[in-house]
Amino acid sequence: MTQFPKDFLWGAASAAYQVEGAHDVDGKGLSVWDVYSHQPGTTYQGTNGDDAADHYHRMEEDVALMAELGMSSYRFSISWARILPQGKGEVNLAGIDFYSRLIDNLLRHNIKPMITLYHWDLPQALQDEGGWEARATTEAFVEYAKVCYQHFGDRVDLWSTFNETVVFIGHGYITAQHPPGVRDPARGLQACHHVFIAHAKAVAAFRKAKVAGLVNQLAVIGFVNVLQPHTAASSSQKDIKAREIADAIFTHWFYDPVLKGQYPPELLNMAQTALGAPQFAPGDEKLLKDNICDFIGVNYYKREMIAANDGESITTQNTTGEKGSANEFGFRDLFKFVRNPDGEYTDWDWEIYPQGLSDGIMQITQRYGKIPIYVTENGLGYKDPIIDGEIVDDARIDYLRRHIEATRSAIALGADVRGYYPWSFIDLLSWLNGYQKQYGFVYVDRDNNLNRKKKKSFAWYQNVIQSHGQIL
Ligand code: BGP
Numbered sequence: 001m002t003q004f005p006k007d008f009l010w011g012a013a014s015a016a017y018q019v020e021g022a023h024d025v026d027g028k029g030l031s032v033w034d035v036y037s038h039q040p041g042t043t044y045q046g047t048n049g050d051d052a053a054d055h056y057h058r059m060e061e062d063v064a065l066m067a068e069l070g071m072s073s074y075r076f077s078i079s080w081a082r083i084l085p086q087g088k089g090e091v092n093l094a095g096i097d098f099y100s101r102l103i104d105n106l107l108r109h110n111i112k113p114m115i116t117l118y119h120w121d122l123p124q125a126l127q128d129e130g131g132w133e134a135r136a137t138t139e140a141f142v143e144y145a146k147v148c149y150q151h152f153g154d155r156v157d158l159w160s161t162f163n164e165t166v167v168f169i170g171h172g173y174i175t176a177q178h179p180p181g182v183r184d185p186a187r188g189l190q191a192c193h194h195v196f197i198a199h200a201k202a203v204a205a206f207r208k209a210k211v212a213g214l215v216n217q218l219a220v221i222g223f224v225n226v227l228q229p230h231t232a233a234s235s236s237q238k239d240i241k242a243r244e245i246a247d248a249i250f251t252h253w254f255y256d257p258v259l260k261g262q263y264p265p266e267l268l269n270m271a272q273t274a275l276g277a278p279q280f281a282p283g284d285e286k287l288l289k290d291n292i293c294d295f296i297g298v299n300y301y302k303r304e305m306i307a308a309n310d311g312e313s314i315t316t317q318n319t320t321g322e323k324g325s326a327n328e329f330g331f332r333d334l335f336k337f338v339r340n341p342d343g344e345y346t347d348w349d350w351e352i353y354p355q356g357l358s359d360g361i362m363q364i365t366q367r368y369g370k371i372p373i374y375v376t377e378n379g380l381g382y383k384d385p386i387i388d389g390e391i392v393d394d395a396r397i398d399y400l401r402r403h404i405e406a407t408r409s410a411i412a413l414g415a416d417v418r419g420y421y422p423w424s425f426i427d428l429l430s431w432l433n434g435y436q437k438q439y440g441f442v443y444v445d446r447d448n449n450l451n452r453k454k455k456k457s458f459a460w461y462q463n464v465i466q467s468h469g470q471i472l
Contacts, residue, residue, distance in 0.1 A: 002412035003468070009112060009419030010465040011073035012066070012441065013377050015119035015163065017049045018428040020079065022056035026094035029085025031121035032131070032179035033431075042181070047434035053426050053444050059102055061452065065442055066425060067109035069458060070465040074111050075297075075376055075421045076102070077119035077163065080144050087123035088140040096151050103155050107214075114158035114374075114421075116224060117145055117202065120168045120178070120431075131180055132169070132191035135281065138198040145202040149209045157213035159206065159221040160297050160376070161199040165192060166226050166254050177432060186275040193278035196257045199223060200291040207291075223258040224297035224376050226250075229360040230306045233338050238308035242335035246306045249334075251363075259296060259368045261289035295418070296364065297376030300403070303356035305343075309336040348381055348437065354402040361410035361417060370416050378403050379423035381430065381437040384455065391443045391455035400461070401472055408469065422461070426452070 017023075017033045024030065037048035055062055066074055080087065082095035106113050118141070126137055145161070171178035173188025182188070206221045213219030228250060232243040252264045262285070271277060339345075344352045361373060380399035384391050400422055411417050427440040435446055441458040445451045463471050 002408055004408065004411065005418070007418070008468070009073040009374070009421075010461075010468075011071055011075055011112075011114065011419055011421035012069075012423075012425035013075035013421040014055070014424050014426065014428060015077045015116070015121075016079035016082070017052070017119070017121045018431070019053045019055040019076075019424075019426065020082075021049065021051040021054040023050045025056070026082075026098070027085060027092040028079065028095060029081035029087070029092075030124045031079065031081045032124055032127045033121050034081075035124050035127075036179035036181065042177075043432055044430075044434035044436070047429065049429045051450070052429050054450050055426070056098065058450075058452075059098070060105060062426065062442075063102070063105040063109060063111070065452065065454070066106070066111055068462075069425075069441060070462050071111050071425070072465070073114055073158070073419055073421070074106055074425070075114040075116065075158075077116035077121075078148060079121055080118065081121065081123040081125075083147055084123065084140075084144050085125075087126035087137075088143050091147055096147075099152060103152055107155060112158060113152075113156045114160070114376075114419075115148065115152065115156050116160050116163050117141075117148060118161060119163040122179075127180060132172075132194050133187055135194060135197075138194050138201055141198040142201045142205050146205055146209065149206060149211050153209065153211035153213070153219065155214060157217060157219045158374075159211070159219060160224045161202050161221065161293075162195060163224045164226050164299060165195050166250060169195065186277040189271055189275060189277040190279060193280070193284075197281075197284060197287060199258060199293075200287045203291040203293055204287070220294035220372075222293045222295035222297055222372075222374070224299060225254050227298035227300040227357070227360040227364070229303045229356045229363060231303055231356075233305045233307035233340075236308075239306065242308040243306040245334045246304070252367075255296070255364065255368065257288055258293050259371065261292050295372035295374060296368075297374045298360065298364070299377035299423070300357045300360060300375060301378065302350040303353045303360075305338045305340045305351075306335050307338045309333060346381060347383065348433070350381070352380075352399060354406040357403050357406040358410040358413070361407075361415045362413055365410075365415045370414070373415060373417045374419040374421065375403075375407055375417065376421050377423040378420070379439045381433070381439055383436060384438050384443065391453065393438075393455045393457045396439075396455075396457045397460045400457070401464075404464065404469060405472055408472075 023034050037043050103113050169188050169192045173182045176183045211219045230243045230246045232239040248267050380396045384393045424439045426442040427438045427444045430437040443453045
């Protein structure tokens with residue numbers, strides 16, 4: 001049986017807005033999520049991240065739990081507005097201090113930090129100036145990235161710029177479920193282009209700064225995408241064609257610019273003809289071409305079944321009332337997302353399909369060559385049963401076990417997978433689903449002072465890590 005490589009990282013992931021809380025203390029500026037989640041009707045029962053898991057104040061306790069778990073890496077995001085309250089200009093030293101202490105604590109326990117610079121929490125001050133639609137935001141992002149390189153670059157080897165552009169742009173500008181809550185695909189495509197430009201500029205600045213990481217190895221910088229493999233619902237030509245279109249829109253559009261340095265040409269042409277966007281500024285092509293990133297992070301939760309749409313109108317809303325299905329993304333003439341009649345689904349209607357993780361990794365490896373890949377998120381959103389005071393999350397153990405096996409299969413097939421980060425280390429805020437959708441190895445008692453308690457999966461993952469994947 002294939003072994004995990006010797007240096008394979010066993011991690012877990014989180015994001016600032018979902019875990020930190022302390023949304024307005026110690027000089028932090030407001031982010032778009034701080035503002036948006038306070039508007040009526042935007043989130044599940046009005047939940048927000050004001051307190052989240054209060055990781056900001058309990059960081060040392062949390063890192064001690066990570067160490068007990070045996071994690072060799074921790075993926076977290078930096079809150080831009082904690083570092084630069086207005087998005088640019090004045091630096092908030094209390095924010096620098098928090099992340100600096102976090103990094104030092106991790107290193108003390110031999111846990112490699114992996115930083116995500118942007119996990120959706122744009123400073124509101126920049127949104128007020130146009131957000132990602134404004135070209136100037138790309139410059140503000142580079143300014144912010146450079147502050148992070150300067151303060152943390154001597155200790156952090158693994159960096160990524162953006163998390164899941166398809167989600168924050170798709171929901172921000174097409175389904176209107178994330179800030180800025182717009183329904184306008186042309187504006188979305190322009191905003192999306194600026195994200196790729198901001199990424200390319202931040203990669204250029206990273207290389208120019210020769211960010212060293214620990215012991216003067218050159219640190220690396222990547223990009224994190226959703227990995228959502230598509231399967232044709234039947235072997236009919238029209239479903240196969242529909243699947244190809246879904247791949248081009250949801251996968252190639254988001255991976256090609258950072259791994260090939262260009263958009264898929266046919267799709268770019270279609271978008272520019274139909275919507276007049278994205279518009280390029282002089283030099284953009286070269287910027288993308290010159291700044292291919294070092295690795296790709298993939299977040300995998302589910303696959304999607306695709307069929308040709310024969311003109312019927314589709315509305316989907318799952319049992320929990322969560323909206324945001326990809327069917328709402330506005331490509332109804334081209335294809336539709338269908339349920340797998342034989343599929344295994346979560347309470348939120350996400351298909352559990354471990355093979356999709358290995359298939360997706362192999363699709364990337366085939367399209368872009370053998371690039372380093374990290375599985376930067378993977379996990380089960382679940383209402384964990386509490387039996388006699390114990391959190392018995394067997395379903396999570398089963399989900400993770402099968403997906404770690406799928407990761408191993410991809411390695412056996414020749415992919416260069418270097419780490420696996422379950423979502424999440426701790427129960428945290430689900431953007432649109434509040435605190436009822438749990439993901440962590442560590443439970444947070446929301447009725448009792450946010451106290452931490454280890455779940456059954458904690459001991460299980462501890463064994464997985466200790467045995468380097470042997471006990472699966
Ligand atoms: C990913 C995000 C994470 C996390 C996860 C689970 O798309 O990068 O931040 O939220 O999805 O999603 P949800 O909370 O909607 O279940």
